[in-house]
Amino acid sequence: MPRKFIQVGTGGMGRTWCTTALPPNITDGLIEPVAAVDIVPEQLANARKGLGLPESKCYTDIHRAFDENEADFAIVVVQPAAHETVVDIALAHDCHILSEKPIADTMEASVRIAKKVALAGKKMGVTMSHRFRRDITTLRDIVWSRTYGELDYLVCRFTCAARNRGQWGQFRYDIPDSLMVEGSIHHLDLLCDLATQGDGTLCDTIYAHTWKPAWGDFAGDCQSLAMMQMQNGKRCSYEGAKANAVGLNGWGQEYLRAECDQATLIMNHAGLEVFPYGTGHTQRGEGQPVDLIDQPKWSNTWLIEKFARWLNGGPAMETNVDDNLQSVALIFGAIESGRVGAPVDVQAFLAGHVARIAV
């Protein structure tokens, strides 16, 4: 039986959900759309076109959409500051939740959401799409399988030329900490995941600077240099920037280097090459190319399938809301580190919030 869903937010990234991520899972009989909501009526055209919903099942009033349609789960594709309100409505209608990242726009709201979901006895997954990309998954397979021995450290560069309002959507120019909340949430998450080498270890400390150069239209910080140390001793360094002169390594084109005992691995612009130990002095482009893994679904398309299988009694998806609190602790820990000018103990930071925040 396909699981019935209501999608909230059908413009922006919601359009990609309607046209690309959801249809293969509908075709596979895993899920079935019953309604869509967007406060801007024109954006509902994406739900009609991509999901095949009739006009009568496309709503601008979220309460009517949930009152008038029985659903198993809600899909949340609105700005992070609106996630908690949508989650509250979904839970009030006995729905599970599949939400875009980050869980919410603050540490407090993220912890509240996880607690409300647990109290309601529901399942919630968060779509950390980049961790489940084809290139990252291939790199993870090599690093975790220890094909080239133990990992020593990771380096990631994500740099974009999006300093002018509108070049990275609209709301990101008005919120605090747009790089961390809307960008680095993916990179810090996938770096820590790679650095575990599958041992389930967590991030121990994060030390970060975040700032905004004079030429950025952003209200909040849009650049960062950060360093993380894992409980297993592995280290990760990160450069993230949205207001550079040129975009060297934008979305899907990040530069990622994994330094392992027996090889250096470089991922760049979705290509992967390996430089085995003994190669001596070399440079990018002179390594051995690595074939990327092949499978039918990637990123959100794959995550939707994982979520549907979880609802049907399969294993919990990796990015279930409780585990994904780790990822929000990384970004808000990084912001806190910049504020206090010292490394932040990520686990103590998260535990402090969990202990303090009531629902």
Ligand SMILES: NC(=O)c1ccc[n+]([C@@H]2O[C@H](COP(=O)([O-])OP(=O)(O)OC[C@H]3O[C@@H](n4cnc5c(N)ncnc54)[C@H](O)[C@@H]3O)[C@@H](O)[C@H]2O)c1
């Ligand atoms: N994983 C990725 O690659 C990726 C990429 C982009 C955005 N996102 C995430 O998707 C979410 C949405 O971001 P976006 O870029 O699409 O934002 P957006 O502002 O471009 O689009 C949001 C849509 O939601 C609608 N909306 C806003 N508030 C609403 C409400 N209360 N009820 C119903 N509809 C509402 C808006 O009208 C708009 O159509 C965010 O959580 C963001 O982080 C993820």
